[in-house]
Amino acid sequence: MGAEQGGLSRRRFFGVAGAGTAGVLAAGAAGGVIGRATADEPAAAGAGVTEAVAFQGAHQAGIVTPAQDRLHFVAFDVLTDDRDALVEVLQAWTAAARRMTQGQDAGPIGATAGSEYAPPDDTGEAIDLPPAGLTLTVGFGPTLFRTAEGVDRFGLADRQPAELTELPAFPGDALDPAISGGDVCVQACANDPQVAVHAIRNLSRLAAGVLGVRWSQLGFGRTSSTSSAQATPRNLFGFKDGTDNLKAEQPETLDRFVWVSGTGSWMDGGSYLVSRRIRMRIEPWDTSTLIEQEQTIGRKKGSGAPLGQRGEFDPVDFTAQVDGEFAVPETSHVFLAHPTNSGTAILRRGYSFVDGSDGLGRLDAGLFFICYQSAPETGFVQVQRNLRLDAMNEYVQHTSSAVFACPPGVQGPDDWWGRALFG
């Protein structure tokens, strides 16, 4: 994946992957281990869309939980140097998250049961709404451990995992610092947008004076399926996205690529989250020809089948040829991003967004990309480096970037988000 690769040699890719040196996957194993979710059964999306998802567990919910339809993602900066105040907020957040994920009000009194003269301890817009599969997933950014100036505000510097570093710059990045990074993140996913927004709004309130919102992003449609029980959704390019994603039904693969284990640190059972706001250049894409679009992606727009194949879940065959040309172009997104050629795998959990228009009459829209992996360097970074010559780059621009260490799940009534880190 060096910069010298002016022309990506298909042979070279196969050679590297076949030798197993490019990373973790042998080419032959890729199809099997990364696994295609079993085709032909994209029925209901697991649990009912209105039901509650368990808050406690070995891992945080919201990672392999079947991807809900809506997202409100928020990154906070810590405003104080007071470690105890930060811990108090994390404890208050955990209590509120326990309640809200079960469809209850954020505070113990509730939206309408308290004193008339006090602001309610829940903002009320989720009254009468079901839990809607709400998950709340917390993560800690590199700057929580050490500020950009190297200051250790909370005595956490020696607990910063080596894996948790700022992402390197990638060619074509157009990152806006105001919507990048952050000390702490919360990912709220639900099948009702109001439930997700309610959760973030109430957590933000609980954090007043201790954490301030740095940036936030709404997403309206999942662009990945994270369970074989889910149908593969389409992204704003109009293509099925996430066909070959890691899936909840592949515990061994998840253990290998998603969950941190064996480090003996507070991160065992956790995962690293990378987020990228990827603006899509919608108008040029919409006026490109169907064949151009399919060659860019590497799949058929209608069926989602890899080029040269028939069904969506047919394995990608990089050797298949059509009219003497490789069916899947070597500059296509599927070719470059596929585990076979990137040498690794990540759990994608992104959402489409439309943030209105940009003042030039163009949609400000795209993919709020989220992925989970056991280490960013061998996950997102490795994949993204491989996308340097991706034909899709002409149609996308990354405008924000962040990385967070998501601790393991909350277990037991006295546990709280980050206890292993701060305790």
Added chain:
Amino acid sequence: MSTPLRNALAATSLATLTLLAACGGGSTDSGSTAGEASDDIAVAASDDTCDVATSELEAGTHQFTVTNSGSKVTEFYVYAEGDRVMAEVENIAPGVARELLVELPAGDYETVCKPGMVGDGIRNALVVSGEAAQLSEDENLQQAGEDYQRYVQSQTGALLEQTTAFVEAVKAGDVPAAQALFPVARTYWERIEPVAESFGDLDPLIDGREGDQAEGEDFTGFHRIEQALWETGDVSDMGPYADDLLANVQEIVARANEVTLDPLQLANGAKALLDEIATGKITGEEDRYSHTDLWDFAANLEGSEAAVQALRPFLEEADPELVGEIDERFAATEAELEQYRQGDGWALHDTLTEDQLRGLSDSITALSESVSQVAAVVADQ
């Protein structure tokens, strides 16, 4: 400009929340008396000193005479804990002596001069001995309204003086002088806005912004003149607006001096002032032509603190933890704002970066969460 407080509590039936009769405070500005003083304590104020003749007093009524030998206009305060105003004189011009009558129960106080009328001032301890009056929570609440009325009366006096000076400068066509006086006069207005706004008919005439008027209504008041001062620099046709502004301020001052807010109105007023900051000042909407929003910010903040401090003796009994949190957050907000002090004034709003405004916004958000808890504590009484 927000919902008049007068309506905030129309439904309350708590006996302690009825309007208190206007009562005598301690300030000579109000023209009221609080008993005869048996002494006259000299205060020698200059640009960098504030020498009070004594630091120990017996409980009772005392008179201070403040003489300003400095080059800056000064103010003199007697503060109880938490900068709760027991008495104050505003606007003591160089070379002028002013008297202040104040009734002080036993306790620890501070005397404070504020040369240039800004900052924490020059402070000295003042210990008042004697039998400490033990007030019940009810009595503390009743006292709150009187304390705050004293504060309002001290501000209305200065509002009238400064507005008069501003109006005179406008009518004289002295644009630089009028521009300098604009944020100063508004400071006294913004400090007592909860009271001013309770007179819903006058507030829009004095403080309405362009576009707020109903069809057929004229755009008048501070902001009409602000627009002329900064947009065109031509105030030749502002005379009638200046006259109306002064008349309306005179009217509101007369009315405000007679009003005593009940404790719940004080609590809600303190919160409303912070909302003013969040919605009008941080955004730069209030003073959109002059960009002097941080003057208003500081004034709203001081006014909010004055209202909370009037409730302090009650709150310290009822919810000491909340008092601690509020103190901390007022201090944090003041420290955040202090970064933008320039001389006797403030940086212009349009010179602050997004990051700097965000710092101010975060501190106000936190403070509002705390201050919003006060009303329920008062109502639980």
